[in-house]
Amino acid sequence: MTNAAIQISSVNKRFGRTHAVRDLDLVVPTGSVCGFLGPNGAGKSTTIRMIMSIIYPDDGQIEVLGSSALANKDKIGYLPEERGVYRKMKVGSFLEYIGTLKGVEKSTLRTRIADWLERIELPHVAKQRCEELSKGMQQKVQFLAAIIHDPDLVILDEPFSGLDPVNAQLLNTLIREMHESGKTIIFSTHVLHQAEQICDRFFLINHGVKLLDATLDEIHTTFDPRTIVVEPVNGAAHFDQIPGVRSVRSSESDPRLELEIADDADPHAIMRSVMDGGPVKSIARRQLSMDEVFIRLVREGGGEEAADQAREDLSHV
């Protein structure tokens, strides 16, 4: 496939008795933003490390930008999960060093570093030692180290971890901008609502097995809860009388009602019928959030225990 930035075919990786990645097939289209999801220990970082040729699969093929990551190191930006900085090194020197290793000329780097530091709202830190920065600032510098060479493919392992909401939003914006400029981006995360905002494709793996590989629209179609949420102006009407509505759920704490509709019913027709029956403050089809999809898939793949663990992981982010 010529338009695939990454193509993984039947990849397996074992560490001793642990089968970290099983028969994984994955295609990351060029120019897409892909969220790589999965609970802790699912095999995300192992897969990413294999993509980066830092470790190698026991069997299977991985193609990155048409060949291997080794041949294309300078075209790939990588922010590892285990990331750090040289504590005693000055920020500017650190970025210059990493940029040089990625094959960028020093003269180009100097202006580029200054521009980027400005963009990540750290314009005056170039002369400061890395250890003098706060953890959040260091993370932004680490992000910069991953993309300072203007790569075609950007792989970010947990980029939002440890960032405050303001900086997470800034990172979100930068990822969007990179996407708009045509770069392929793949990132693993637990912050699913962030992923939902910027990703056009999602992969979910658990226990090294791929559980989901779809676009957001495909996910909404696949995981349609067949529910319409409506908030009537004059309290409960006789919504259960509308053809296609199976049941109406209400709660004391929430004025909205949930209409569960039949599998073969047309949701738009039902919504029209609801509005014909009287004024409503709001009406919409309910969609599962990525969190709910995540938990449901993990539960199906690994049972309740895995789902509980996934819920706990999500509650920590």
Place this chain on the structure above:
Amino acid sequence: MSKILSVAWRDFTHTVLTKAFLFAVVGVPLMIVIAGGATVLIMMQHEEPPIEGTIAVVDSVGDLADAVALEFNEEQMREDQQEQIDAMTSSAMENAANPLGGADMMNSSAALQRGEVRIDVERIDGEAGMITDDLKERVAEGDYLAVIAAGDELLEIPEDRQSADALTFQVVAAEDMDVDHVTLIQRRVSQAIVRARVDRAGGDIEHARALVTRPSAETVRLGEAGEETSEGELQRELRRIIPIFFMMLLWIASFTGGQHLLMSTIEEKSNKVMEVLLSAVSPMQLMVGKIIGQGMVGLLLVTVYSSLSILGVIAASQAGLIEPMQLVYLFVYFLMAYFMVATMMAAVGSAVSDIREANNLVTPVMLIVMVPLFLWMPISQAPNGTIAQVFSYIPPAIPFVMILRVTADEPVAAWQIIATILWGGVCVVGMMWMAAKIFRIGVLMQGKPPSLVQLVKWLRYDH
């Protein structure tokens, strides 16, 4: 290649541009030179307070008091000073080879730097070897600087040297007398006793001294063409020191580089910067770059220290002691030594997460590399002996043993030098291959550090 050089340059600059390193390279030798110079200056400037007064000598016969008076005679003291200068020059040479002899040198210099001395001697007629309370009181009151008493047996010809050594005389001096003055009196009285003893035996002290003065050797060495090259005592001693100096230089430089390599690898692992680096360079490029960078650090040390040493021997007009070829060997064997130490340090550094964990793995490495230090003596004594020849082919002892051999007096066959360099090169490549295998796995390992057995197992892993 440019990535390797970038890694090397970063490691080099970030090691040598630290205060700790600058202190170690420039500060320590500078401090030694300054401290040495200051000590010499202080010793040259230092003069004890002048001493003037009378020494009472309890002497029933009168010859001891005369002998003591003669010892404190100004002219005699000047002559003795000159003798001591001569003696010190030769003892300094001995001390260079034997640091334990330093005490003698200090005594000589102390005597040399003494302030003015004007001492009269008063004979007290009394029982030999007895100092009365009255005399002690006069010392306490300051009438006398000291009172001396020697038993008759000191002035007779001793039966043998052992019994002569056991004899003592008495000196009573004020508590606050300068210790150098006490030493001065002890030594002069001791000489006076010998003088009186020789007189009583009917001899002449100068004659006796001439008789017991030991001759010194004039060594002539023959060059390859049979030409004579005269060599003094100092040169002979320096020639003995040079091999150990070269080996220590090699050892310190390769270990300093190796130690920095270990620390910087551990730092990159513990700072979690390793994976960032591995996204830009391969583990092999990273390892080679780091080894080259820290190798330059070691080379800088070798250059600084050997240059200082060469300046030192030139200043001492002994430039001929170090041959240019020896410096070439130093360079070649430094590279070999460093690469051997560095590969081991890189492997260890990659496998652990902090310096405490490293200690367990570094200790065996240290023990292996310290073997040549223990073998210094037998190799120096027999540079072409069996031990020297066997260890010349056992890595990582090869460069350390060979530098001892090629800088020793006894020439080493050219084929042996070539063979050890070639074999050493093969060993370096082999060690580099093994280190790369361990490094590639180790740099990504976290948690419990591996045992030596596990490290060996890593050598068999493909990925």
